[in-house]
Amino acid sequence: MDIDKDAEASVQRALFEQVRRHTGIAMNERKWTMLKGRLRRRVMALGLPDYRDYLQVLDTNVEEVRDFIDLVTTNETSFFRTPRIWEYLSEAFLPYWHSLETGAPLRVWSAAASSGEEAWSTAMLCEEFRARQPSFRYTIVGTDISDGILATARAGRYQGRSLEGLRLHHPALAQKYLRSDGEWASVNDALRANVTFRQHNLYALPRDFGQFDLVLLRNVLIYFDQDGQQAVLANVRRAMKPDAVLIVGESESLSRMATDFTFEQPLIYRNGRHNEERDHEHA
Numbered sequence: 001m002d003i004d005k006d007a008e009a010s011v012q013r014a015l016f017e018q019v020r021r022h023t024g025i026a027m028n029e030r031k032w033t034m035l036k037g038r039l040r041r042r043v044m045a046l047g048l049p050d051y052r053d054y055l056q057v058l059d060t061n062v063e064e065v066r067d068f069i070d071l072v073t074t075n076e077t078s079f080f081r082t083p084r085i086w087e088y089l090s091e092a093f094l095p096y097w098h099s100l101e102t103g104a105p106l107r108v109w110s111a112a113a114s115s116g117e118e119a120w121s122t123a124m125l126c127e128e129f130r131a132r133q134p135s136f137r138y139t140i141v142g143t144d145i146s147d148g149i150l151a152t153a154r155a156g157r158y159q160g161r162s163l164e165g166l167r168l169h170h171p172a173l174a175q176k177y178l179r180s181d182g183e184w185a186s187v188n189d190a191l192r193a194n195v196t197f198r199q200h201n202l203y204a205l206p207r208d209f210g211q212f213d214l215v216l217l218r219n220v221l222i223y224f225d226q227d228g229q230q231a232v233l234a235n236v237r238r239a240m241k242p243d244a245v246l247i248v249g250e251s252e253s254l255s256r257m258a259t260d261f262t263f264e265q266p267l268i269y270r271n272g273r274h275n276e277e278r279d280h281e282h283a
C-alpha cells in the first residue's frame, strides 16, 4: 500500500514537472485529481497500462507534447468576460488612443486568447469605434500555447453557453457580427479581416511580434507561480510600446510584484514606471 502511494507520489511529481516544463503552469497536490482525470482518456487511447508509461511517451515523442499541452491547459473564456474592461476599452481607451493621431493602426495582443472570444470581442468594439471614426484602423493578434484551442479561435465558430451569453448581453453586436447557422454562429468577414491567431508560449520572448499598444493578458497569470508571473510579464513588456496598456484578469494583480508597469485602475496597468520617475524628478 505504502509502495503504491510512493509510486503514485513519484508519478505525480514527474507529471507536475512535465506540466511546468512545457507550459510554465505550477500545479500542486490539490490539482492531482483534475490532472489525472484530464490525462486518463489519453493514456487509455494510447493503450498504455498507466501514467508512468505515459511519462515515457512524453519524453520520447515530441508530437505527444502538443496533445499533452492541449489537455493540461484550462481554456475557460467567454465573449465580453468582465464587463468593466470592455466599458473602459470603448469609452476611455479607444477614444484616447485615437485622439493621439499616431497615423498607425492600433495594435492589440490578446495573449492567452484561448478559443478566441476575447480577441473577437475586442474586434467588435474596434469595428463599432470605426463606424464612428472612419480613419481608425486596427489589427489584433491572438496567441495561445495550445494548438488545439487555437483551431477553435481561428474557426471563430461557436455554440452553447459562449454564444448564449453574447446574445443575451450584447444582442445588437451578436446580430451585427455573427452569421447564424443552426445552433452555431460564426464571426463575420469584417472581424476576420483584422484578427489573426498564432501559437506562442508566454515564457518565450515574443521576438517577431512588433510592438503593441494594448495587451490583454487575462486569466492566465493565475496559473503561474510568482517567478513565472514575473518572467511572463517581463516578456510581454518587451512587446509593448512605451505607455501601452496592459489588462489583467479579475483575480490577478501586479501590486505585490516588482514590475515596470504602473497601476492605472483595478486590472489596468500602463507600461513604464511613471510614478517612480516623477518621484525621482521631484526628489
Ligand SMILES: C[S@@+](CC[C@H](N)C(=O)[O-])C[C@H]1O[C@@H](n2cnc3c(N)ncnc32)[C@H](O)[C@@H]1O
Binding pocket: 023, 024, 025, 073, 074, 075, 076, 077, 078, 081, 111, 112, 113, 114, 115, 118, 143, 144, 145, 146, 149, 200, 201, 202, 203, 217, 218, 219, 220, 223, 249
Ligand atoms: C482561462 S484561459 C483565459 C482566456 C482569456 N484570456 C480570458 O480571460 O477569458 C487561459 C489560457 O491560457 C493559456 N496558457 C496557459 N499557459 C500558457 C503559456 N505558457 N503561454 C501561453 N498561453 C498559455 C491556456 O492554453 C488557456 O487557453
